[in-house]
Amino acid sequence: MKKDKQVLYFYMISVTIGITLIAMAIIKYIVEVNEPKGYLIIILGFVLTFNYIIYLEKKAGISKKVIWVRNSLYIVLVGSFIYFLYF
Template structure:
């Protein structure tokens, strides 16, 4: 049982890192190029993020861990976006 939780946490961390990279790339695209279609990028990102949350709930990860991960993710993306692009 403990090994299964470790595998779930590993994948959860890897998904968080990948979403951070996607978010930073999206912010760079929006800030530097200022395209008209940036809403489509953000909408697709939100849909994908919601799907990952759904999969985490199906995998049995507690809401507390999901909220902690989301908080760390938002703080990380916000601070990295500020320091890298503004």
């Protein structure tokens, strides 16, 4: 049972890293291209993907507390990367 939880947490961490890289690429695209029409599509696609990942984590049995902690760390991580890299 403990091995299964470790595998779940490993995949959860790898998904968070992947989503962080995607978010940074999205922000870089928005900063460089500066096309207002694409903003809505990009942000909507990112939000829908993120919501689906949260849904899958709930189905996998990961507690809400762990999901909230991961999301909080994700927001701080992406926010700090964006601030230091692009502004």
